[in-house]
Amino acid sequence: MNVLVVFDHPRRNSFCGAVLDRFVDGLQEAGHKAEIADLRAEGFDPRLGVEDEPDRDAPGKIYSPAVLAEQARVTRNDALAFVFPVWWWSLPATSKGWIDRVWNRDWAYGARKLTHNKALLIGLASADAGQYAKRSYDSAMQTQLVQGVLNYCGIEEASLELLHGSTGSESGRSGLLDRAAMLGRTF
Numbered sequence: 001m002n003v004l005v006v007f008d009h010p011r012r013n014s015f016c017g018a019v020l021d022r023f024v025d026g027l028q029e030a031g032h033k034a035e036i037a038d039l040r041a042e043g044f045d046p047r048l049g050v051e052d053e054p055d056r057d058a059p060g061k062i063y064s065p066a067v068l069a070e071q072a073r074v075t076r077n078d079a080l081a082f083v084f085p086v087w088w089w090s091l092p093a094t095s096k097g098w099i100d101r102v103w104n105r106d107w108a109y110g111a112r113k114l115t116h117n118k119a120l121l122i123g124l125a126s127a128d129a130g131q132y133a134k135r136s137y138d139s140a141m142q143t144q145l146v147q148g149v150l151n152y153c154g155i156e157e158a159s160l161e162l163l164h165g166s167t168g169s170e171s172g173r174s175g176l177l178d179r180a181a182m183l184g185r186t187f
């Protein structure tokens, strides 16, 4: 499959960037092709302005050139993955805004939905699984992102993988890198 991997971190040389590298290695080992969308490095503007505002009274509205270019990038891939640090129990603002603007009305929901085979969210989490479960942050993210965004936009095979302990020990982080590679190999 051709997989668009959306990366949202201020630094490509972060631990999150290392997770991205290992995930892409795994995809390639399994015979997939990865196209990386490094939203921060590319300067993507996450703010939804008037030109991209969904308009119920204007079916077939043509969105901004920036959004059309992103939609072309999404369309030319069969599957999607997101690699990001969990910030406040959710996506960071740039990937949230990328979805706000690009997954627009009558393209990703409404008259038309996405037709991708699958989508995987890989979130790096500083807190451990017990801390997430204690206040149901894990199920909240599942509901909001997997059901509320990916399933809602037509992608049935969708999942969230949290890599817990992203700010922890070197050996723990090394295990997370191995898990990222495995997620690529088994994508």
Ligand SMILES: Cc1cc2nc3c(=O)[nH]c(=O)nc-3n(C[C@H](O)[C@H](O)[C@H](O)COP(=O)(O)O)c2cc1C
Pocket: 009, 014, 015, 016, 017, 085, 086, 087, 088, 089, 090, 124, 125, 126, 127, 128, 166, 167
């Ligand atoms: C603004 C901000 C909010 C964060 N919110 C959370 C959070 O809600 N849950 C969590 O487990 N970690 C949270 N963290 C920790 C990050 O997930 C962690 O720093 C990151 O995964 C480490 O990877 P990096 O070194 O590549 O940035 C937050 C960090 C920042 C900067």
